[in-house]
Amino acid sequence: DTAVSQTPKYLVTQMGNDKSIKCEQNLGHDTMYWYKQDSKKFLKIMFSYNNKELIINETVPNRFSPKSPDKAHLNLHINSLELGDSAVYFCASSQGFSRHSGNTIYFGEGSWLTVV
Amino acid sequence: DAKTTQPTSMDCAEGRAANLPCNHSTISGNEYVYWYRQIHSQGPQYIIHGLKNNETNEMASLIITEDRKSSTLILPHATLRDTAVYYCIVRGNTGNQFYFGTGTSLTVIP
Numbered sequence: 001d002t003a004v005s006q007t008p009k010y011l012v013t014q015m016g017n018d019k020s021i022k023c024e025q026n027l028g029h030d031t032m033y034w035y036k037q038d039s040k041k042f043l044k045i046m047f048s049y050n051n052k053e054l055i056i057n058e059t060v061p062n063r064f065s066p067k068s069p070d071k072a073h074l075n076l077h078i079n080s081l082e083l084g085d086s087a088v089y090f091c092a093s094s095q096g097f098s099r100h101s102g103n104t105i106y107f108g109e110g111s112w113l114t115v116v
Numbered sequence: 117d118a119k120t121t122q123p124t125s126m127d128c129a130e131g132r133a134a135n136l137p138c139n140h141s142t143i144s145g146n147e148y149v150y151w152y153r154q155i156h157s158q159g160p161q162y163i164i165h166g167l168k169n170n171e172t173n174e175m176a177s178l179i180i181t182e183d184r185k186s187s188t189l190i191l192p193h194a195t196l197r198d199t200a201v202y203y204c205i206v207r208g209n210t211g212n213q214f215y216f217g218t219g220t221s222l223t224v225i226p
Binding site: 043 | 161162165216218
């Protein structure tokens with residue numbers, strides 16, 4: 001069973017469209033994240049949710065709106081897509097929200113978004 | 117946030133130990149060191165983490181210096197499937213944030 005699964009894996013869309021990426025984790029974790037990996041391979045955190053509440057929003061444009069209907073799901077909706085949004089988006093989860101705890105983050109396989 | 121510095125790339129002969137260094141001189145006393153790897157077109161995979169003591173699991177060993185300013189990930193017997201980018205990460209100071217840097221691209225050579 002896949003621990004953190006995200007769909008779609010590949011998405012090609014035109015500028016200006018609105019699209020969503022879905023994420024589900026079956027690990028029973030209470031914290032979920034979205035990361036963006038750009039063309040230079042840097043992996044940057046976008047959002048973090050703990051118990052369905054937004055904890056971290058790393059200066060992401062408000063065209064990006066995460067939604068967490070329950071602890072096992074964190075979806076990413078993107079409005080008015082731009083060329084610069086082309087990247088790989090990773091969903092992840094962990095148990096607990098503590099700066100110093102040794103809890104591990106588990107990543108999904110990624111969603112390749114190409115805006116044309 | 118504590119930053120990490122890693123070599124851009126390394127090669128290792130198949131079957132030999134791969135030693136990947138990481139500097140994290142600004143790490144604070146309670147921050148953990150994590151290692152992840154990313155194989156092409158896949159999500160980051162957890163390898164190991166530690167605080168002060170050396171750690172070992174089925175994948176690798178983690179050696180942390182006494183002053184905690186650097187660490188080394190050891191893959192004892194590298195295989196071709198270990199070719200990947202390896203990230204050394206220190207926990208962010210605002211909670212569950214993992215800041216990935218450039219990582220080390222490890223190539224295992226037959």
